[in-house]
Amino acid sequence: MATTTAQNNLKNQLFVGSFIHSKKLNQLEYLHGASVCVDKNGKIVAVDTQCAGDVKKAAATLYPTLGEGWSEGEVVVQVAKEGQFFFPGFIDTHIHASQYPNVGIFGSSTLLDWLNTYTFPLEASLAEPAKARKVYTRVVRKTLSHGTTCAAYYATKDVASTNLLADLCLAAGQRALVGRVCMDTPLSPEYYRDESPAQSIAATRASIAHIARIDPAMALVRPVITPRFAPSCSIPLMQALGALAAETDLPIQTHISENKNEIALVRELFPVAATGAADDSYTAVYDAFGLLSSRTILAHAVHLSEAEADLIALRGAKVSHCPCSNSAITSGAARVRWLLDKGVCCGLGTDVSGGYSPSVLEAARLAALVSRHVAMGGDEAAKLTVEEVLFLATRGGAEVVGLEDKVGGFEVGKEWDAQLIGLGSVGEDGAVEDGDEDGNVDVFGWESWEERVAKWVYNGDDRNTRKVWVRGRLVHERK
Numbered sequence: 001m002a003t004t005t006a007q008n009n010l011k012n013q014l015f016v017g018s019f020i021h022s023k024k025l026n027q028l029e030y031l032h033g034a035s036v037c038v039d040k041n042g043k044i045v046a047v048d049t050q051c052a053g054d055v056k057k058a059a060a061t062l063y064p065t066l067g068e069g070w071s072e073g074e075v076v077v078q079v080a081k082e083g084q085f086f087f088p089g090f091i092d093t094h095i096h097a098s099q100y101p102n103v104g105i106f107g108s109s110t111l112l113d114w115l116n117t118y119t120f121p122l123e124a125s126l127a128e129p130a131k132a133r134k135v136y137t138r139v140v141r142k143t144l145s146h147g148t149t150c151a152a153y154y155a156t157k158d159v160a161s162t163n164l165l166a167d168l169c170l171a172a173g174q175r176a177l178v179g180r181v182c183m184d185t186p187l188s189p190e191y192y193r194d195e196s197p198a199q200s201i202a203a204t205r206a207s208i209a210h211i212a213r214i215d216p217a218m219a220l221v222r223p224v225i226t227p228r229f230a231p232s233c234s235i236p237l238m239q240a241l242g243a244l245a246a247e248t249d250l251p252i253q254t255h256i257s258e259n260k261n262e263i264a265l266v267r268e269l270f271p272v273a274a275t276g277a278a279d280d281s282y283t284a285v286y287d288a289f290g291l292l293s294s295r296t297i298l299a300h301a302v303h304l305s306e307a308e309a310d311l312i313a314l315r316g317a318k319v320s321h322c323p324c325s326n327s328a329i330t331s332g333a334a335r336v337r338w339l340l341d342k343g344v345c346c347g348l349g350t351d352v353s354g355g356y357s358p359s360v361l362e363a364a365r366l367a368a369l370v371s372r373h374v375a376m377g378g379d380e381a382a383k384l385t386v387e388e389v390l391f392l393a394t395r396g397g398a399e400v401v402g403l404e405d406k407v408g409g410f411e412v413g414k415e416w417d418a419q420l421i422g423l424g425s426v427g428e429d430g431a432v433e434d435g436d437e438d439g440n441v442d443v444f445g446w447e448s449w450e451e452r453v454a455k456w457v458y459n460g461d462d463r464n465t466r467k468v469w470v471r472g473r474l475v476h477e478r479k
């Protein structure tokens with residue numbers, strides 16, 4: 001079992017250079033020549049925008065205000081090189097850790113046949129401990145290397161391997177919500193199904209208890225109640241999960257309105273007469289069972305009606321937009337602008353392995369492109385800007401997973417979940433400077449900062465993610 005989240009003897013830290021983060025949905029803030037002090041608990045305790053990138057000046061201004069442990073020699077200093085910048089860590093609001101080996105493997109399937117052909121067999125096979133360890137170790141490392149400092153993970157129905165995923169997140173230092181997947185209907189094959197609602201709840205409680213043991217303060221890892229999606233759960237299980245959510249106050253994650261056949265299935269499986277729901281919509285089904293609240297993360301939300309989106313806004317439930325998955329398995333194009341205009345809080349999900357990439361940067365790029373497809377359908381205002389997709393990837397995601405007070409930006413009081421981004425700087429001879437040569441982004445020197453960030457969003461990848469910190473701890477470094 002992993003140990004609790006002591007901060008591994010962190011020292012106080014000073015970060016100096018350029019910082020970029022979202023101010024609001026359509027605005028990035030650029031702080032050049034700034035400095036940020038992070039204490040031993042990984043918390044931002046001071047921000048200075050006046051030091052002109054000068055470490056001595058920053059130290060002279062900030063250290064005296066911070067007291068013990070803040071003198072030259074005691075503080076670890078990290079300076080971003082010219083052209084590099086600190087950016088908040090990405091938040092993946094929807095990812096199936098258990099499906100990671102299948103990234104890119106989806107053929108021409110759509111949701112329901114994709115589940116049966118590719119997904120259930122792989123997930124079931126992770127009941128084998130060695131295989132689960134191999135897959136989960138890799139997915140945590142891989143997502144960290146792409147700058148994902150926080151992920152809302154689905155594991156499988158198996159308790160031991162779900163608990164292992166939580167252990168591995170904690171050990172690697174990744175912030176995570178970890179969900180044991182609940183599913184008791186014949187939608188899934190007999191070999192991969194909970195035996196009964198009672199067994200499903202008991203197994204879920206066992207996983208919740210494990211996570212509470214390894215990280216009692218939920219400093220990094222927390223459990224999330226995870227009905228796979230309505231068609232996977234019987235009415236008694238839905239009722240019991242709603243009751244569990246009310247009892248524990250834990251977050252909930254599930255899928256909604258991804259694919260038209262799935263929606264028809266929900267209508268068939270959950271008639272109003274059986275659920276007592278306000279109507280026969282997918283959203284009303286979750287609402288009827290107490291599974292639609294401000295702690296609910298709804299993945300996809302592609303084909304919602306006007307009334308469903310209004311109900312989601314009313315309940316304060318959140319949406320994880322998964323453009324990569326929606327395109328790969330041809331589910332449709334979610335109308336993110338429409339949701340945002342209704343006041344629905346949205347973030348981005350990679351939805352590995354419906355989505356083929358574990359990168360939130362890729363999800364941001366695809367969110368921009370999918371929004372352009374929505375625009376080409378006639379709603380010109382649907383287009384999402386670079387600023388907006390980066391907001392969804394950071395601050396929006398933080399709110400989706402209920403961590404907006406802790407992460408998503410560089411304010412005093414937030415925790416240092418950050419990435420150091422480096423782009424390729426092209427010299428006079430056309431060569432890229434040392435250390436930057438293997439990236440995909442070429443910066444010629446005449447671009448504005450806004451243009452550099454746009455080039456990163458549209459062409460960047462993990463080669464640009466030089467270092468990653470969670471709660472002040474360095475959790476990834478690109479060598």
Ligand SMILES: O=c1[nH]c(=O)c2nc[nH]c2[nH]1
Nearest residue numbers: 096228229255325351354
């Ligand atoms: O994208 C998805 N991935 C899944 O694993 C899944 N299960 C139900 N519905 C789902 N959608």
Ligand SMILES: [Zn+2]
Nearest residue numbers: 096255299351
């Ligand atoms: Zn999913």
